[in-house]
Amino acid sequence: MSISERKKKILAAVVDEYIRTAEPVGSKHLAENAGLGCSSATIRNELAELVALGYLEQPHTSAGRVPTPMGYRMYVNELMQQQKYSLEETEELNRRLNTKLQELDDTISSISRLASQLTDYPALALTAASPMTIKRVDLIYVDANTFIIVLMLSNNSVKSKLVHLPVSVDQMMVQRLSALFNSGFTGITEDQITPLLIRSTERAADDSMGLTSVIAAFAIETLSEAAAPTAFVSGENRLLNQPEFRDPDKAHRLMSYLSGGGYILPPAEGDLTDSSEVRVLIGPENIAEELKDSSVVIASYDAGDNTRGLIGIVGPTRMDYSAVASKLRFLAAGLSRRLGSGDAPPEGMHNKLIIKKSEDRDK
Amino acid sequence: MSISERKKKILAAVVDEYIRTAEPVGSKHLAENAGLGCSSATIRNELAELVALGYLEQPHTSAGRVPTPMGYRMYVNELMQQQKYSLEETEELNRRLNTKLQELDDTISSISRLASQLTDYPALALTAASPMTIKRVDLIYVDANTFIIVLMLSNNSVKSKLVHLPVSVDQMMVQRLSALFNSGFTGITEDQITPLLIRSTERAADDSMGLTSVIAAFAIETLSEAAAPTAFVSGENRLLNQPEFRDPDKAHRLMSYLSGGGYILPPAEGDLTDSSEVRVLIGPENIAEELKDSSVVIASYDAGDNTRGLIGIVGPTRMDYSAVASKLRFLAAGLSRRLGSGDAPPEGMHNKLIIKKSEDRDK
DNA sequence: GTTGGCACTCTCTCTTTTCGAGTGCTAATA
DNA sequence: TATTAGCACTCGAAAAGAGAGAGTGCCAAC
Numbered sequence: 001m002s003i004s005e006r007k008k009k010i011l012a013a014v015v016d017e018y019i020r021t022a023e024p025v026g027s028k029h030l031a032e033n034a035g036l037g038c039s040s041a042t043i044r045n046e047l048a049e050l051v052a053l054g055y056l057e058q059p060h061t062s063a064g065r066v067p068t069p070m071g072y073r074m075y076v077n078e079l080m081q082q083q084k085y086s087l088e089e090t091e092e093l094n095r096r097l098n099t100k101l102q103e104l105d106d107t108i109s110s111i112s113r114l115a116s117q118l119t120d121y122p123a124l125a126l127t128a129a130s131p132m133t134i135k136r137v138d139l140i141y142v143d144a145n146t147f148i149i150v151l152m153l154s155n156n157s158v159k160s161k162l163v164h165l166p167v168s169v170d171q172m173m174v175q176r177l178s179a180l181f182n183s184g185f186t187g188i189t190e191d192q193i194t195p196l197l198i199r200s201t202e203r204a205a206d207d208s209m210g211l212t213s214v215i216a217a218f219a220i221e222t223l224s225e226a227a228a229p230t231a232f233v234s235g236e237n238r239l240l241n242q243p244e245f246r247d248p249d250k251a252h253r254l255m256s257y258l259s260g261g262g263y264i265l266p267p268a269e270g271d272l273t274d275s276s277e278v279r280v281l282i283g284p285e286n287i288a289e290e291l292k293d294s295s296v297v298i299a300s301y302d303a304g305d306n307t308r309g310l311i312g313i314v315g316p317t318r319m320d321y322s323a324v325a326s327k328l329r330f331l332a333a334g335l336s337r338r339l340g341s342g343d344a345p346p347e348g349m350h351n352k353l354i355i356k357k358s359e360d361r362d363k
Numbered sequence: 364m365s366i367s368e369r370k371k372k373i374l375a376a377v378v379d380e381y382i383r384t385a386e387p388v389g390s391k392h393l394a395e396n397a398g399l400g401c402s403s404a405t406i407r408n409e410l411a412e413l414v415a416l417g418y419l420e421q422p423h424t425s426a427g428r429v430p431t432p433m434g435y436r437m438y439v440n441e442l443m444q445q446q447k448y449s450l451e452e453t454e455e456l457n458r459r460l461n462t463k464l465q466e467l468d469d470t471i472s473s474i475s476r477l478a479s480q481l482t483d484y485p486a487l488a489l490t491a492a493s494p495m496t497i498k499r500v501d502l503i504y505v506d507a508n509t510f511i512i513v514l515m516l517s518n519n520s521v522k523s524k525l526v527h528l529p530v531s532v533d534q535m536m537v538q539r540l541s542a543l544f545n546s547g548f549t550g551i552t553e554d555q556i557t558p559l560l561i562r563s564t565e566r567a568a569d570d571s572m573g574l575t576s577v578i579a580a581f582a583i584e585t586l587s588e589a590a591a592p593t594a595f596v597s598g599e600n601r602l603l604n605q606p607e608f609r610d611p612d613k614a615h616r617l618m619s620y621l622s623g624g625g626y627i628l629p630p631a632e633g634d635l636t637d638s639s640e641v642r643v644l645i646g647p648e649n650i651a652e653e654l655k656d657s658s659v660v661i662a663s664y665d666a667g668d669n670t671r672g673l674i675g676i677v678g679p680t681r682m683d684y685s686a687v688a689s690k691l692r693f694l695a696a697g698l699s700r701r702l703g704s705g706d707a708p709p710e711g712m713h714n715k716l717i718i719k720k721s722e723d724r725d726k
Numbered sequence: 727g728t729t730g731g732c733a734c735t736c737t738c739t740c741t742t743t744t745c746g747a748g749t750g751c752t753a754a755t756a
Numbered sequence: 757t758a759t760t761a762g763c764a765c766t767c768g769a770a771a772a773g774a775g776a777g778a779g780t781g782c783c784a785a786c
Binding site for chain 3: 038039040041042045059060061062063
Binding site for chain 1: 519603
């Protein structure tokens with residue numbers, strides 16, 4: 001059921017204007033500013049029909065029109081134009097992306113912060129879950145009571161930890177364990193590290209002090225942590241910029257939902273894992289009750305190792321979809337270029353050398 | 364200039380009540396509920412004097428009394444009673460502290476989250492800056508193009524990173540570098556890693572491929588990062604629970620100040636590093652303009668390695684100082700027990716084995 | 727199918743009124 | 757001298773009322 005070209009134009013104008021001003025849009029205003037060659041009366045007729053069709057609604061009888069979720073949907077699908085950036089803007093965006101990713105690091109926390117800054121809406125970033133294996137195990141003997149475990153995972157990340165023991169170990173034992181773990185624990189997933197395997201390794205190493213289980217425990221912990229999807233939300237407070245969240249209670253509800261982890265994306269994740277397109281969820285299209293009158297825009301990026309990360313923006317249904325979608329697309333593309341396992345490496349190989357450091361603490 | 368016992372009692376009652384209700388407190392209400400044996404007229408006289416002395420003020424002529432910052436100060440210093448927890452409450456608090464610190468980890472992010480949850484105010488945590496040195500360097504040869512750097516720092520944390528090279532290295536070189544770094548780079552602080560040192564190490568290792576500088580760069584980065592104070596704010600949105608922040612603009616101002624790093628504590632840090640007491644900064648006592656009408660409560664805890672961490676709570680001047688101070692004290696004590704370099708180790712040595720893992724990524 | 731005109735509706739804003747909590751003061755009381 | 761009861765007064769907050777204006781729907785004309 002398609003609608004006339006003029007209706008589309010009018011609808012687009014209404015949505016654009018409403019996004020800009022957050023005020024219901026009247027026929028007179030459209031006639032004067034939207035540049036469609038007809039009078040306000042004509043537009044009134046069209047508007048009335050658009051209301052009947054469900055694309056618009058009026059807050060009350062004598063107010064302008066406001067888009068319904070269905071209206072936004074139409075706008076997002078067909079009407080809004082892809083925002084093109086000028087050369088300067090591209091430069092500027094790239095600059096920010098670069099500096100941000102350098103001074104902070106490329107963890108999801110900084111990605112989400114960046115997305116929020118760029119769009120001025122709350123943003124959240126998460127990494128997809130992906131099965132992970134151990135590629136290599138090294139044990140570094142420090143002293144009789146101390147050694148360091150270094151694990152290299154299938155995604156080429158390195159995790160390490162210092163272990164301090166109440167009992168003393170000799171260097172031979174450490175070497176033996178190292179060899180055994182490298183042959184027995186590499187290439188397998190977390191759930192393949194069974195008590196049985198641990199037991200047999202322990203026996204083979206002649207380990208009576210429980211070293212094996214300490215190492216195995218760290219392996220399991222590391223794998224599960226590396227494989228688990230992690231989410232990070234930032235810029236919740238930017239919600240308060242939006243007039244629809246001037247009600248502190250409403251704002252608070254959504255903000256605590258977001259801070260509480262915001263499990264908004266998973267349901268859409270399936271859809272997204274392969275698509276490189278930006279997805280929009282408008283108001284009631286969201287599954288979470290807390291988001292029923294908000295909108296979410298999501299983009300996915302190639303995070304390397306056949307993994308995709310997600311960046312999402314949350315805001316009122318009256319969101320600047322066009323701008324947000326463009327920015328997310330840009331950001332996702334930039335991240336993919338940087339992190340992705342794609343063909344051409346980004347300019348400057350040296351960049352790839354300094355990637356990220358680990359953190360580990362013991363005392 | 365001390366004031367009469369009765370005045371103190373009345374002041375305490377006013378503050379208590381105002382903290383509870385956020386409404387100006389009237390004489391009649393006090394006479395009926397505060398349990399001081401006199402009539403509302405008497406209290407009116409006393410209140411008038413308390414106003415004259417600067418401890419209270421009235422929003423307008425015919426309203427109840429509200430504490431001034433000076434009034435709060437008096438309350439905090441002399442009047443409020445230390446909140447004692449019942450056995451069950453202690454249990455409950457300990458339980459939460461334990462589970463939280465286990466399921467998440469003991470990073471400052473989770474500490475601040477916990478503090479915020481416990482108090483229902485925004486919280487921030489930060490670690491004190493402390494000069495750091497490298498204790499040990501290991502280089503693990505992976506393949507011709509790849510090796511892993513493992514650094515053990517003076518606080519016994521371990522950081523690691525995978526380096527992927529465009530050129531190939533032989534195992535000998537890696538061993539040579541490892542030895543050189545262990546002799547030349549251990550025990551020195553970040554700023555002692557001079558270009559000169561790097562240059563000479565490079566020459567000694569006969570390294571023409573810039574490996575030395577890659578490793579040195581990582582060392583510098585790691586040290587500066589480990590030594591730098593890090594801050595983490597969480598629960599900003601809980602501000603919206605407070606009636607004084609029902610104005611979205613006001614709330615937004617403070618929230619973005621907090622999110623933006625919230626450099627609230629440093630000035631007080633000096634005072635605190637040694638003290639184990641809880642510090643309170645009331646309204647105008649804060650230096651930051653954004654906090655002039657908010658209060659901050661800070662506690663410090665022993666974070667091990669002769670380092671102290673700080674936990675702080677931010678809220679309106681009408682803050683429940685007593686409850687917040689008690690909770691922070693409890694939390695700080697718990698953290699000190701867990702992380703501190705104190706004498707008796709916490710129950711369960713095994714706990715100390717599994718402390719934290721590192722994270723590192725390359726692709 | 728489009729347009730100008732016009733009466734009508736409804737919200738928003740501003741002003742006015744009312745209400746009541748809380749005060750300060752005074753005079754009586756212990 | 758300290759306390760108390762009583763009372764007139766003040767001032768803000770909430771309720772009620774009055775316009776004003778924006779925007780509509782509909783009708784008749786083009």
